[in-house]
Each structure stands twice: as structure tokens, then as C-alpha cells.
Amino acid sequence: MDILCLGIFVADVLAKPIRKIPELGKLELFDEMALHTGGCANNTAIGLARLGISSGAMGKVGNDGFGDFVIRNLKENKVDAQGVKRAADANTSFTFVMIAPGGERSFLHYIGANATLRYEDIDFDLIKGCKILHIAGSFLMPGFDGEITAKVLRKAKKLGITTALDTAWDSKGNWLNLLEPCLSYVDIFLPSIDEAKMLANRTEPPEIADFFLNYGIRIVGLKMGVEGSYIRTKDEEIWMPAYKVQTVDTTGAGDAFVAGFLAGTIMGWDMEKTAKLANATGAACVTAIGTTAGIKSLEETMKIINRSQ
Numbered sequence: 001m002d003i004l005c006l007g008i009f010v011a012d013v014l015a016k017p018i019r020k021i022p023e024l025g026k027l028e029l030f031d032e033m034a035l036h037t038g039g040c041a042n043n044t045a046i047g048l049a050r051l052g053i054s055s056g057a058m059g060k061v062g063n064d065g066f067g068d069f070v071i072r073n074l075k076e077n078k079v080d081a082q083g084v085k086r087a088a089d090a091n092t093s094f095t096f097v098m099i100a101p102g103g104e105r106s107f108l109h110y111i112g113a114n115a116t117l118r119y120e121d122i123d124f125d126l127i128k129g130c131k132i133l134h135i136a137g138s139f140l141m142p143g144f145d146g147e148i149t150a151k152v153l154r155k156a157k158k159l160g161i162t163t164a165l166d167t168a169w170d171s172k173g174n175w176l177n178l179l180e181p182c183l184s185y186v187d188i189f190l191p192s193i194d195e196a197k198m199l200a201n202r203t204e205p206p207e208i209a210d211f212f213l214n215y216g217i218r219i220v221g222l223k224m225g226v227e228g229s230y231i232r233t234k235d236e237e238i239w240m241p242a243y244k245v246q247t248v249d250t251t252g253a254g255d256a257f258v259a260g261f262l263a264g265t266i267m268g269w270d271m272e273k274t275a276k277l278a279n280a281t282g283a284a285c286v287t288a289i290g291t292t293a294g295i296k297s298l299e300e301t302m303k304i305i306n307r308s309q
Contacts, residue, residue: 001080002266003048004127006058006152007041007136008114008168009084011066011092014251014289016099018106036290037073038095039114040136040166043252046077046292047259047281051301053266056130058083060113060121066092067113077292083126087113103247103286109140117144122152124159132162132188132262136255138179139170146178153185162265164188166258167195175199183215188265190221190258193230205230206237219271221261221278223254231275240275243283243304252291257282259295280304 015030022028037046041059048055057079061067063086070092074081093112099105114137127133133156138145153163165186167179175198183189189212197203200211209220209232222230228242260281264274280301288294295301 001056001130002054003132003134003262004056004058004083004130005041005045005048005134005136006083006122007134007138008039008093008140009042009057009059009061009070010037010039010095010109010114011069012036012038012095012097012251012291014097014099014249016249016289017101018098019101021098032289034289035069036293037070038097038252038291039093040168040255041134042070042074043255043291044134044136044259044262045074045079047256047285047295048263049078050292050295051259051263051281051298053263056080056083056126058123058126060085060087060117062087062090062092062113064091066094083123085121087116090116097251099249099251099289103250105249105251111140111142114140115142117141119144119148119151124155127156127161128159130161132164132266134164134166134258134262135182136166136258138165138167138182139172139174140168147181150181150185153182157185162187164190164258164262166190166254167192167199169195170198176201183212183217186215186217188219188221188262189217190223190261192254193222193224196222206232221275223257223282225250225253229257229275229279231271233271236271238272238275240272240279243280243308245283245287245304247286248294249289250286253282253285255291256285256295260301263298276305277301
């Protein structure tokens with residue numbers, strides 16, 4: 001496979017529109033509900049497969065119906081799922097996604113099997129067969145975050161594999177203290193702007209990028225939502241505006257951006273073309289309910305880019 005996505009896998013229940021959070025003892029109604037798979041590794045692996053890239057998944061789910069659903073969905077989307085293991089002592093991670101009338105979302109999350117991922121669960125024989133190892137969902141894997149993630153990244157680098165990493169929001173507030181051991185072993189870092197601000201303790205994208213480049217990271221890509229993205233290397237700086245589409249649900253847009261960016265990278269595209277594909281993949285994602293439902297083929301995704309030129 002070209003790219004292996006190691007990280008979190010989640011069963012998502014999406015509800016819309018959520019106009020009001022009920023008070024204790026009260027009830028509020030919503031109009032639509034759907035069950036989807038989610039989690040950063042799941043979303044990025046499926047996004048890559050939709051774009052025609054050979055992708056695999058690695059992580060843990062529970063030995064339950066939601067776990068069956070996650071693995072079946074990966075296989076149906078042509079993702080190699082042999083790296084996804086079953087946790088004996090936890091259920092599959094679950095998120096209740098509350099979608100506001102404007103498309104923005106809030107989450108209630110049960111960490112479940114993702115908390116049980118350990119170094120011993122990592123199949124380095126699978127990793128040896130990939131070109132890029134992407135760690136997806138740092139801060140949501142308490143048994144794997146920090147030094148353990150760094151150990152895996154370090155071993156991947158020794159194997160000659162390109163490494164990539166993105167983060168989730170750190171509700172515990174550990175931020176750089178937890179992630180710093182990993183950064184010197186990361187080639188491509190793709191956090192959201194809000195996460196990057198917390199990690200770098202800086203506010204402006206150029207300053208944030210400089211902070212991470214000083215760790216030896218080759219490419220920093222900041223996901224900035226409706227403002228697009230900011231891409232930096234030692235020699236290049238790209239401000240890439242977002243593509244205008246009809247927003248239905250922003251869930252998974254950041255993971256779709258990552259899929260587009262890694263796809264462009266593995267295809268050997270230059271930085272500007274790669275950034276365009278990343279933004280376009282993120283834009284496609286928000287046009288449908290669910291983390292991956294809106295992601296299209298490479299040909300269809302390129303139409304989003306071509307329409308704007």
C-alpha cells in the first residue's frame with residue numbers, strides 16, 4: 001500500500017439540526033439521524049482510497065456491532081483493514097455529532113477502544129510495506145500518545161518511510177508537553193489552526209509554521225476552515241483560499257484535507273497543486289452528511305479546482 005493511516009476509529013451518530021441543547025430533564029427533537037464511520041484514521045484512509053490511492057488502516061475497535069460496522073465500511077471503500085485489531089476490554093469508540101442549522105458541529109465522545117491502543121498492537125510488517133505512515137488523531141489515544149507515538153515514528157523513519165501527523169483537540173490541555181517528543185520524527189505536520197495555536201503558543205500562521213519547522217519538520221500545513229490553508233516549507237509559503245461550495249456538514253473536512261494533501265504528495269505533485277487538491281478534497285467533504293460521504297474521485301475533485309480558475 002502507499003499510505004497507512006494509524007490512529008482512531010469511531011462510530012458516529014449524526015443528528016441535525018440541533019437548534020438547542022435540552023435542559024436537564026427536558027427533551028428536544030431533531031429531524032435527521034444517520035450512522036457513519038468516523039475517526040481521523042478512518043476518514044483519511046477512506047478519503048485516500050476515493051482519490052485512487054492505495055491506503056491501509058491501523059488501530060483498534062471493540063468486539064461489537066459498531067466494530068463490525070467500522071471494519072466492513074473500510075473494506076467496502078477498498079481500504080486494507082488488516083491492521084485494525086479488536087479490543088477485548090473496551091467497546092468501539094463512539095461520537096454523537098450535533099450539527100447546528102449552519103452546518104457547524106459539536107461532539108459528545110466515548111473514547112472506548114482507541115484508549116487501548118499500545119505499542120504492542122503496532123504491526124511493523126505492515127508499516128514496512130507503505131511509503132507514508134500517517135498518525136491520525138493524536139491526543140485521543142491516551143495509551144499511545146506522546147513517547148509511544150514518538151517511538152513508532154522514529155522506527156518508521158529508520159525504515160525510510162515518510163511520516164505525517166495530525167492532531168485532534170486536546171481537551172486535557174497537555175498540548176506541546178505531550179506532542180513535543182514526536183515532532184523531530186515528523187516530515188509532514190497537518191494540524192488545524194486552532195490546535196496549532198495552542199501547541200505553538202503563537203497566533204499568526206507564519207510564526208506558527210516557523211515554530212514547527214525549527215523541529216526539523218519538512219512541511220507544515222495549517223487547516224483554516226473557510227479561510228483555506230497555509231502551507232510552509234523551508235523554501236515555500238502558500239496561502240491557499242478555500243473553494244466555495246454548498247456546506248451541508250463540516251464533519252471530517254480536516255481529515256479530507258489531509259487525504260488530499262497526502263495524495264498529492266504521494267503522486268509527486270508540487271506544493272501548490274497539492275494544496276489545491278487538499279482544499280478541494282476538504283470542500284467536497286462538506287457537501288454531504290458524514291465524514292466521508294462527500295469525498296469524490298480524483299477526477300471529480302479536480303473539477304472543483306478547475307471551476308474556480
